[in-house]
Structures are given as C-alpha cells and as structure tokens.
Amino acid sequence: MTGHVSDRARHAFGEFGEMHIVPAAPETIIYGDVVDDSHLHGILAMVQNLGLRIVSMHSVPNPPPNATTSP
Numbered sequence: 001m002t003g004h005v006s007d008r009a010r011h012a013f014g015e016f017g018e019m020h021i022v023p024a025a026p027e028t029i030i031y032g033d034v035v036d037d038s039h040l041h042g043i044l045a046m047v048q049n050l051g052l053r054i055v056s057m058h059s060v061p062n063p064p065p066n067a068t069t070s071p
Contacts, residue, residue: 004028009050016043027055 005021005028013019016039019032034040047054 005030005052006050009052012046012050013043016046031060 004023010021013021013030013032017032017035019030022029022031034043044054
C-alpha cells in the first residue's frame with residue numbers, strides 16, 4: 001500500500017533515535033534529528049533496505065529553545 005509504513009519498518013527506525021512517523025495520506029512523513037553525515041547515510045541505507053521510496057527530504061532548522069513541538 002502506497003504511503004503505509006509497516007510495523008517492521010517502524011521498529012527499524014527506532015534504531016536511529018527518536019524518529020517520528022506520521023501518516024499523511026497518500027504518503028507518510030518520517031522526521032527526527034540527524035546528528036551527522038554518518039547517521040544520515042545509515043538512515044538512507046535502512047530506507048533502501050526496507051524498500052521504501054523517498055519522495056522528498058528537507059533540512060529544517062532547530063526551533064528556538066522556548067518553542068514547543070508536538071511529536
């Protein structure tokens with residue numbers, strides 16, 4: 001099913017720290033902190049191994065310290 005992330009894939013993302021997986025039909029948004037290039041390449045390799053397709057990637061600046069965020 002397009003945009004659906006399996007339980008296996010959800011579990012695999014847990015190996016990379018606090019990653020958030022949000023259904024946003026017809027796709028799924030996956031986001032979290034990436035600490036360095038090695039971490040990013042590990043995440044991308046796992047995405048490829050799971051057979052997931054990346055539609056787009058964005059770098060988002062850190063929010064100000066007093067901002068609140070929702071998981």
